[in-house]
Amino acid sequence: MQQEIITSLDFGTQKLSATVAIREKDELKILGVQSCKSAGIEKGLLLDIDKCRDVAVSLLKDLEKKTTVKSERISIGISSNKVRITEVSTVVNIQEKVTSADIRKALKNAQRDFILSDDECIVDVLINFYILDNKVIRKDILNWKGSKLEINLTLVIAAKSEIEKYYELFRKTGYNIGSIKLNILVGKQVFLNEKNSMESIVIADIGAGTTDIALFTDGIPKSINSIPIGGRNITKDLAICGKFSFLKADNMKKIYSSNYKALYLDNSLEEEIEVGTTKVSRKLFYEVVNARIEEILSHINIKLKNTGHYDRICSIILYGDGVNYFEDIDEIVRKIFKIKTKVIRKNDLGIKNSENITSMAIAKEVYDRLNLLEDDNIILTNKHNDNKVINEKEHLHNNEGENHILKKVKVFFDKIF
Structure with a gap:
């Protein structure tokens, strides 16, 4: 089996992060990861294509140099801003054993049969479970014998105008969207395991500009x-109330976030804390x-109550760099949520x-x-532009892997739940 390159790029309001890995026979081997400051994205939406293109291409080029691997x-x-999901089922008849071709056919049928509005497009299709001749199967379906295969799917549907911006971003760069x-939703790869995935569980990514749930x-x-x-939003409020620049507020927030409550309660200290020439009241x-x-956190709680599943939620996982590094975050979480909640920090x-x-x-x-x-020309997305095909196959020879980070994270969550 030839090794295959997998290159991923996470677009965030505050940062971009890229990973290059290779697919080997029994494992994913990560060759390198790299991140940089984001540009052109606000509240999770791509607003300035040119600015974002510059930093995205630069990041990918830097990662290519680091790994000596060419990505295309x-x-x-x-x-998930301007994105929705819906659950559907599709059925295909099979001959003797379930093959990858049967599943690909089912995915294509589901997309073809689903009615979208003119301003929407399908960006991903997730497989939830299978029903083979009335038997429910959650994984390892290939080569099972049967005659009728039903697949329960989640369609990920986005605003077409927003998705077209990303295709425009990569145009004439030497890269294509796979x-x-x-x-x-890919947070499931990190935070859900066999133990907790059979419950109702919430993951919330509190970022710089948006909170996705x-x-x-x-x-x-x-x-x-x-x-x-x-x-x-915390930085902006500090800048307004303290009457100094956003950059100064952000710097002060980073320096004092880990002990800001202790400083507030310590009456032996001066009334004001400072960074350079910038000062602000400890109380403020x-x-x-x-x-x-x-x-x-209250907004997250309200959104969860509006899902109709609130009473069945067993646990909540909060991650991201938006608020998780503040000193008393666990105390505030307990105040807002009445459900078991785990705050994920960098060290975790x-x-x-x-x-x-x-x-x-x-x-x-x-x-x-x-x-x-x-990966044989799997078309999962973009009804509005059918010539864009997902084909994530690229070949790599004689490259070495570096780590198995996701396995470490899985072990961490096995201990929590």
């Missing part, structure tokens, strides 16, 4: 939401930060740079898809 087809991850993933029941995504608030800093964190994941975790999860998602469908 890129699997991208985007926010597939499009929702960042919050996904509710899974039995491992199946039941709802997604995107809230246009995140860590930058605490009250602004605390109020905004409570607001973000056991990796040096947690901002790359989503691009690595995208690579793992693509790897699993290739193993199942043999």
Whole structure:
């Protein structure tokens, strides 16, 4: 079996993260990861194509130099802003044993049969479970004997105008979009395991500009939401209330976030804290930060209550760099949520740079898809532009892997739940 390149790129408001990996016979081997400051994206939406193109292409070029691997087809991850999901089922007849071709045919049929509005397009199709001759099967379906295969699917549907921007971004760059993933849904690769995936569990990514939320029941995504608030809102409030620049507010936030409550409660300290020539009241800093964190978490709680699944939710996982590094985040979480909630911090994941975790999860998602469908011109997306085909196969020779980070993360969550 020839090795195949998998390159993924996570588009975020604050940062871009890319991963290059190879698909080997029994594992995904990560060759390199890299991140950089984002540009042209606000609230999870691509607003300035040229600015974002510049940083995205530069990031990919840097990663190529680092890994000595040339990437062409890129699997991208985007926010769930202006995206919805729906659950459907499709049926195909099979001859003797289930093959990858049978599954590919079912995926294409589901897309063809689903009615979209003119301003929508399907960007991904997720397989939830199979029913083979009335027997429910959740994995390892290939080569099973039977005659009738039903597949339960989740269609990921996005605003066509937003998706077209990403294709425009890569035009004439030497790169092409191989597939499009929702960042919050690939979080399943990191945070769901065999133990907790059979419950109703929520994962929420609190980023810089947006907070994306996904509710899974039995491992199946039941709802997604995107809230246009995140860590930058805290910075903006500090800048306004403290009457200094956004950059100074952001720097102060990074320096004092880990002990801002202790500073507030310590009456032996001066009334003001400072960074360089910038000063702000300890009380003001605490009250602004605390109020905004409570607001973000309260918005998440409201969205969850509106799903209709709230009473069945067993646990919530909060991750991302928006609020998770603040000193008293666990205390605020307990105040807002009455459901078991785990706040994921950088140290919890056991990796040096947690901002790359989503691009690595995208690579793992693509790897699993290739193993199942043999990547033979798999058309999953873009009814509005049928000549764009997902074909994530590129060949690589004589390259060495570096790590197995996702396995480490899985072990971490096995211990939690």
